[in-house]
Amino acid sequence: MEHHQVAVYLGALAAGAALGLAVPAAGPGLEQAVNPLLAALLFVTFLQVPAAELLRSLRGGRFPAAVLVVNFAVVPVVVAAMFPFLPDDRAVRLGVLLVLLCPCVDYVIVFSGLAGADHRRLLAVTPVLLVVQLALLPVFLRLFLGPGLDEVVAVGPFLTAFATLIAAPLAVAWACQAWAARRPTGRRATEAAGTTMVPLMAATLLVVVASQVPRLGGSLGDVAAVIPCYVLFLLVMAFAGRAVARLFRLGSPAARAVVFTGATRNSLVVLPLALALPGDLAVAAVVVVTQTLVEVLGMVAYVRLVPRLVPGARATTP
Numbered sequence: 001m002e003h004h005q006v007a008v009y010l011g012a013l014a015a016g017a018a019l020g021l022a023v024p025a026a027g028p029g030l031e032q033a034v035n036p037l038l039a040a041l042l043f044v045t046f047l048q049v050p051a052a053e054l055l056r057s058l059r060g061g062r063f064p065a066a067v068l069v070v071n072f073a074v075v076p077v078v079v080a081a082m083f084p085f086l087p088d089d090r091a092v093r094l095g096v097l098l099v100l101l102c103p104c105v106d107y108v109i110v111f112s113g114l115a116g117a118d119h120r121r122l123l124a125v126t127p128v129l130l131v132v133q134l135a136l137l138p139v140f141l142r143l144f145l146g147p148g149l150d151e152v153v154a155v156g157p158f159l160t161a162f163a164t165l166i167a168a169p170l171a172v173a174w175a176c177q178a179w180a181a182r183r184p185t186g187r188r189a190t191e192a193a194g195t196t197m198v199p200l201m202a203a204t205l206l207v208v209v210a211s212q213v214p215r216l217g218g219s220l221g222d223v224a225a226v227i228p229c230y231v232l233f234l235l236v237m238a239f240a241g242r243a244v245a246r247l248f249r250l251g252s253p254a255a256r257a258v259v260f261t262g263a264t265r266n267s268l269v270v271l272p273l274a275l276a277l278p279g280d281l282a283v284a285a286v287v288v289v290t291q292t293l294v295e296v297l298g299m300v301a302y303v304r305l306v307p308r309l310v311p312g313a314r315a316t317t318p
Contacts, residue, residue: 001198005114009300012202013209020213030211034268037204038106039169044197045109046173047190049120063118063257066248067125070262071103072132074240076140078233083144087225091280094145095287096226098274100233101140102133104264106165110201111264111299115306117256127166133266134158157272165269205296208268212289222283223290230294237263238302242310252312259306264299267292 001008020027079100086093105126113119176193179186216223241262245255267288274285 016209024214043169095284102266112260118253
């Protein structure tokens with residue numbers, strides 16, 4: 001499976017779409033499995049990074065600064081340039097803003113690692129990304145849409161995501177690392193857990209797609225209108241991320257990580273926000289779901305293309 005990861009993930013996407021179309025009633029139940037699967041996936045990811053290295057990678061250097069610049073300075077400018085071309089519907093625009101202005105903190109780690117990016121240092125800055133997006137999203141919504149809609153941003157989903165997708169998996173992973181350092185049984189258990197990365201990623205993609213495809217049925221017009229915007233965003237951010245990495249003089253692995261973090265968005269965390277909107281803004285949830293589907297396919301392409309866009313294997317710049 002490790003040698004055929006991309007094929008496995010494409011198969012998972014196809015299976016998820018088929019399941020979602022064939023059994024749409026299973027969508028709500030499958031949706032409940034998304035966060036547990038993401039937590040398990042991140043636990044395995046954290047498990048492969050020693051605690052000391054994770055903490056050391058976060059201290060100082062140009063990489064964290066580049067990640068913050070690409071996500072909270074460059075991305076808003078790109079979104080602002082696209083904003084006039086979005087459908088003239090307040091709910092659709094709100095959905096696009098919710099998802100594009102929030103950087104991903106979960107499966108970006110896995111996909112960036114597949115492309116030879118410095119996913120360990122990217123992993124270290126995920127808590128910072130979550131906190132900063134929580135603080136800035138209401139500000140961005142007010143700037144783009146004016147007063148009245150920034151109150152839709154609730155703290156709860158972000159705090160829940162931080163606890164379940166970052167804090168808990170990280171704590172359990174560090175406990176397992178300590179166990180492995182002291183006991184052969186612990187070492188064997190952690191090694192076995194490390195082999196589950198590809199199956200967990202495939203299961204996550206399958207469940208995400210299967211649970212969200214049924215939501216698209218009644219809003220195909222809105223979906224068709226935003227898909228080109230999401231595709232364009234992925235294309236633009238590939239080159240914008242590379243430009244930021246060059247500005248900060250980062251090595252190849254770190255530069256690839258910057259490209260991935262600039263392109264991937266936090267759709268699975270902001271989706272509860274969109275689902276909680278009043279009826280006249282309900283289309284925003286469909287717009288967010290559409291971004292998830294476009295992005296997952298885009299990440300499969302990124303795994304192949306980013307190493308060509310950012311070639312070489314120089315050591316990561318401190």
